[in-house]
Amino acid sequence: MRVPYVDPEACQGAYICESIAPNTFKVNDQGISEVIDPQGDDEATIQQAIDSCPYAAISWKEVPD
Numbered sequence: 001m002r003v004p005y006v007d008p009e010a011c012q013g014a015y016i017c018e019s020i021a022p023n024t025f026k027v028n029d030q031g032i033s034e035v036i037d038p039q040g041d042d043e044a045t046i047q048q049a050i051d052s053c054p055y056a057a058i059s060w061k062e063v064p065d
């Protein structure tokens, strides 16, 4: 399966991912987005968040099922 991954070096805390997919992403106290649930939103919604990040900080990562 694939899960979203946030590159903490690239993330600038723009909050866009959290606003699009709030069940998947949450910006932490340091202003960096974290994946709180890799399947919190459906794939299309997560893809929209990925496509909307102005810093291209989110990508899909393959993990074993």
Ligand code: SF4
Pocket (backbone or CB within 6 Å): 006, 010, 011, 012, 013, 014, 015, 016, 017, 018, 025, 027, 032, 033, 052, 053, 054, 055, 056, 057, 058
């Ligand atoms: S949209 Fe991109 S830069 Fe903004 S919080 Fe999410 S991952 Fe970080």
